[in-house]
Each structure stands twice: as C-alpha cells, then as structure tokens.
Amino acid sequence: MEKLTFYALSAPEKLDRIGAYLSERLIRDVGRHRYGYVCIAMEALDQLLMACHCQSINLFVESFLKMVAKLLESEKPNLQILGTNSFVKFANIEEDTPSYHRSYDFFVSRFSEMCHSSHDELEIRTKIRMSGIKGLQGVVRKTVNDELQANIWDPQHMDKIVPSLLFNLQHAEEAESHLDNHSLWEPKTFAIRCFKIIMYSIQPQHSHLVIQQLLGHLDANSKSAATVRAGIVEVLSEAAVIAASGSVGPTVLEVFNTLLRQLRLSIDYELTGSYDCAVISTKIIKEHEERMFQEAVIKTTGSFASTLPTYQRSEVMLFIMSKVPLPSLHHALDAGKAGENRNRLTQIMLLKSLLQVSTGFQCSNMLTALPSSFLDRLLSAALMEDADLRLFVLEILISFIDRHGNRPKFSTISTINDISVLKLKVDKCSRQDTVFMKKHSQQLYRHIYLTSKEESNVQPHYEALYSMLALISIELANEEVVVDLIRLVLAVQEIAQINEDNLPVYNRCALYALGAAYLNLISQLTTVPAFCQHIHEVLETRQKEAPYLLPEDVFVETPRLTKSLDHLVPEVFFRQSKISEVLGGSGYNSDRLSTPYIPQLTDEDRLSKRKSIGETISLQVEVESRNSPEKEERAPAEEITYETLKKAIVDSVAVEEQERERRRLVVEKFQKAPFEEIAAHCGARASLLQSKLNQIFEITIRPPPSPSGTITAAYGQPQNHSIPVYEMKFPDLCVY
DSSP: OHHHHHHHHHOGGGHHHHHHHHHHHHHHHHHTTOHHHHHHHHHHHHHHHHHOOSTTHHHHHHHHHHHHHHHHHSSOHHHHHHHHHHHHHHHTOOOSSOOSSOOOHHHHHHHHHHHTOOOSSHHHHHHHHHHHHHHHHHHHHHHHHTTOHHHHOOGGGHHHHHHHHHHGGGHHHHHHHHHHHTTOSSSOHHHHHHHHHHHHHSOGGGHHHHHHHHHHHHHHTTTSOHHHHHHHHHHHHHHHHHHHTSOOGGGHHHHHHHHHHHHHHHHHHHHHSSSSSSSOOSSOOOHHHHHHHHHHHHHHHHHHHTTSOHHHHHHHHHHHHHHSOOOOSSOOOOOHHHHHHHHHHHHHHHHHHHHHHHTTOOOSOHHHHSOHHHHHHHHHHTTSSOHHHHHHHHHHHHHHHOOSSOGGGGSSOOSSOOGGGTOOOOOOOOHHHHHHHHHHHHHHHHHHHHHHTOTTOOHHHHHHHHHHHHHHHHHSOOHHHHHHHHHHHHHHHHHHHHOTTOOOHHHHHHHHHHHHHHHHHHHHHHTOHHHHHHHHHHHHHHHHHOGGGSHHHHSSSSOOOOSOOTTOOGGGSOOHHHHHHHHHTTTSOHHHHTSOOOOOOOHHHHHSSSSOHHHHHHHHHHHHHHHOTTTTTSOOOOOOOHHHHHHHHHHHHHHHHHHHHHHHHHHHHHHHSOHHHHHHHHHHHHHHHHHHHHHHHHHHHSOOOOTTSSEEOTTSOEEOSOOOGGGOOOOGGGOO
C-alpha cells in the first residue's frame, strides 16, 4: 500500500487509471462474493483518497463513488455499512478543485432508504439506520464544502432527508430496548457509541427529546442493578454534553433533579440492602456497586454543568444546595441511627456533586456567584461535626474564590516560599468584590475561626484553610480585609495558646504553623519592612527554640511534635501590639488592628451539634457581658444553675413554638382569607403607620411655640407657628 501511495503521489496523472482498475476488481469481487478482497480494495481507495489532493483527483473520485454506489446497492448490511463509512471519509475531504458536475441524487435516495430499514434483526436494523443517518450527514457536508448548492443541490432532497431524520427520533427508544434485552449497558462503550451517533444525527432543537427519553429510562430502571443504572447515567452524561452544545431547553434542572433523586435512592439501597427499603430483597445489593453508581452520578453532574452558561450553572448550584439536608429552624433531619447515616451520606454525596459543578466556575462578580441564599446554607454545613463535610465546604468556597487558578500554588503550607517566584495572577479588587466582602466578610471569618478549632481536623483541613486565607488575600482583599484577616489569624493563634477547648497537641501545633505560614505570606504581600522584620524574627526564634510550631515540622507524613506546649517563651508568638504598631505607622487602621477578633454568635451555634443548647446560652451570656460598654455599671449577673439552664431551654423552645405558630397563622390567613379582608387589614395598618409618621413629623419638624404663642417676623408682624417643610409650597423652578 505504501508503494501504491508513493506511485500515485509521484504520478498523479495515473490516478484515474488506478481508480478504474480498483473499481473493476471490486465490482468483480462483489459479484463473486469475495468480500475479503472487497474490503482490501475499499481500504486502498480510502487511503489514496486521503493522501491525494491534486487537480486530477476528480476522475479518481468518479471511480470511487461508483464503487461506493455498488456497495450501497448490495443487500449485504456489512457492505452497505462499509460503503457508508467510505463515503463519510470522502465527505470530510476538502478538494482543491471541487467538481460542479457531480450529482449526489443516488446517495440521498439510498441513505434515506437505509434510515427506514426494516431488517428482521434489531441490532442489524439499528446499524443500518445509523449508517443511513451518517451518510445523509456526509451528503449535506460535502455539498456545503464544495459550494455546489447552486448547481446540483435539489431542494426536493429535503423531502427525503427531513422525514428520515425525524423517523429516527424514535430510534432512541429502539436502541434502549435493544441495550436492555442484550444487557449492553455494561460495559457501556457500545451504548455510548450508539447514542452519540443518534445525538449527532438529529438537529440540536430536537436533542432534548433524547435526553428526556434517557431520563425516563433511568427512572424506569431505578430498581435495576447498579451496573445497569451506571451505564445509563454514563450514556446520559455523553448525550447531555452534546445536547448542551446546542439547545437543552427546559430540561437542565430536570436532568439534575432526576440525577439527585437517583442518588438518594442509591443511598437508601446501600443502607437497607433492599430495593423497596422495607424488607430484605431477594436481589443481592452490592455496596461497592452502589458506590460506583453514585460516583457516576456525581461525575455526570460535573461534566454536564461544565457545558452550561454562567447563569444556568448558578441556578444548578442553588438547586443542589437546596437539597442538602441541614439542621435549621424550619427543617428537621431524619431521626434515629439509620436517619443519621442517611443524612450523612446524602450530605456528602450532594456536596461532592456541588464541588464537581463549582470546579472551574469563574464569575467576576462574587455577589452573583455566592448569593446570600446559597452562601448561608453552604456555611451552615461548615458547622457540622463531620470532618468530611467541613472539608467539602472549604473546597467549594475555594473553587468560587479562586478565579485566576492560583490554588495549586498554595496546596502546601510553608514559610519558606518566596512570593516573588510564585507568579501569582492577581487583578485589582473590583467594586463588586468590595461590596461582597462588606456584606459577607464577617460570615466567612466566623466560619474560618470556628472550623479551625475543630478537634477532628487533619492536615487537608489546615491546607484548605491556608488556601482559603491566601486566596481571599489575593482575590478579594483591600486594606480593611487585610487588617481583619491578620486579626483573625492572631485569634487562631490565641485558640492554640489558651486552649480552652482542650485540643490535642497536634491541633495546637497545626494552628501555630497555619498562622506562621499565613503571616509570612501576608507580610510579603503588604511589603511593610517593619512588619516583615517582626514576622521574620518570630520565625527565626521558632526555628531555634520550637520548630514544631512551623509547618515544615507539622504538615509532613510523620509530624515532629513536642509532648507539651506549656512552657513556650513569649518570643515564639506573633504579638498583636507589635503588628498594630508597625502597620499603623504605614497607614493601616491601628485601632482596629489592636482590637482582638471575636466571632459573632448566631442561631447556627444553637443548631449545630458542636455545642449543647446550655453551652451556647452560657457562651452568649459571657460574650455579651464581655462586649458591653456598660459592663462596669451592670448589676452582678445572676448565678447560672441547672434550674436556670433548664428554664432557659424550656422558655426558648416555647418561644420558638409560639413564633412558628404565629407564622403559620399569618401564612394561612393570606392563603385562604378573602381579598377584601386582606386589603382592609393592610389598609388599616397603613393608616396606623401614616398617623404615627405624622406625629413624628409634628414633633421633629415643628419648633416649640414661643411664650406669647406667636413668633415675631423680621418685619415686626406677628405670625403663627412655622409651616413644616413637607407642607411648604415652593415655586416650580425650585422643585426638582
């Protein structure tokens, strides 16, 4: 074959004779049923066609198309498919000198007939129809490439092509039936290839029909083996990606809703060992197969979401987050041991799905990327006891904040990295970023602080915390944010130093090392010499006196720790007073720097499993007394006893019940009451509000009366009380 190709390229004028000879041999071999030689002849023609693009190729193409037509006329399905594949290869070639006399009428007719094949065997019928669709695609592509529409393209061809394609929309259903009957969903290679051909064969505006059919098929097989469901999900993933490049239409959330529903069912199957979740089924459910299916679902959510535009991707993330079971004032988790296991697995799987969707999501406006409704629920998950959940939340937040791909540069915690060699990609903090931080910074700081003091943290948690602090400093920082981050890290150092939570030695050393790495980084970012000097001095002291407080000794495979941290010298600590002094001299807010960071307490503390309700109440009392400016003037606090705590718990529950009942009655009233009654109620409240406003205006705007009851004007004439501003009449030219 190499010799033949070399000869054809060397003497292109011989191409027509070569083509004629091969065509004659092929026709003879077809008639004598010598199909092996037919395949050899077609392979030779294909290779010559791909290699030669000279001006004399037109005559060779005539021989080639004659041979393809001979194969398509055969009643042997294999020869029809062979001829179709050769024609598709030919259709992808851009000829140097397109022929304007060439006609494709026969091919349009023959490929359309193949699209309507009624062969007895379903598998063969499927292959023939797919070949017919591919052939029609090739005809259209070839006529466009050769710019022959004005010469040979007959509009009547569409009367054959369009019905053929529409006819094959139902082909997806037959393909599903065939894959079910012959157990071809696993291995999934054949199934994926079948549906890829179907998706590429139909017009984009019809692709959502195939997606809906696959979703319905997945629901119909919700109690099939995990391997079958995983195969359908993989096919759905490939088909959805193809459809997303065109027009998926209203099925975006439908896809994710179906996937999340199947994810929940799989979790139930895994926990109960039964498809009906009630009694042990006769079918054996293998846990590892269900986990494999769950991973397939998570992968599919990520691959499909990556093709969506920003606004749809944001909607999908909000949708997934709304499905995560979290403790709140209005939503209860499943009770009991089985319920806790179901809650945990559901939380983990949904957060893994959310991480897949958020990975690579780059939105310049953080207010759009992290709306309050999404951020509040996401940060609630950061307060859960489960270490895996907290890590997922941190990774999701990092994926949002890291808009320039800087995360890999902070994957390891170190104090010896020189920021000048990191080549960070940084943009100036935008106005939207500033607004976002003003609105949500305290939430982020609070959750970083609370997450850092969890006893179940391991090295990945501290690495994620370091990455998050570093990326906030790079992506979202202004002067105020830098000051607050330094205060936050100094408060984290205090957690390890005071150790009110009785953390193990590893956790305390990890917090010291985390603070050292971040302050070393921020000192290089701020480039204040005195600040850099203080950080450098502390790091040097630690290297000599306490290397177990540095990340190089802590965040390694075998941490090199000390047995006790009770006798540390003051020189190993970063001092807030010193940092406030040196940064204050460079224009930073020294008053704010010298104020210790104290996290705000919210209802999440009472709802989280970290603390009991009694502990939260006592902590709130302590913080309120510490923060109050009038604490010296207050009477001594009432002694908190068991009875006091019991009464507080009972009272808080009663108040919650009353508030919940009040809200229910209000909602019910607005749902069921007549419109006139609602309007009268609102009108009465509006009138009451207006009267109160009038009273306020009277008090604040009208001056008090003079002793004589009148005010003497400049002209000596007595006048009544001054007219309120809102009642004055101004000339038109004075009114804007």
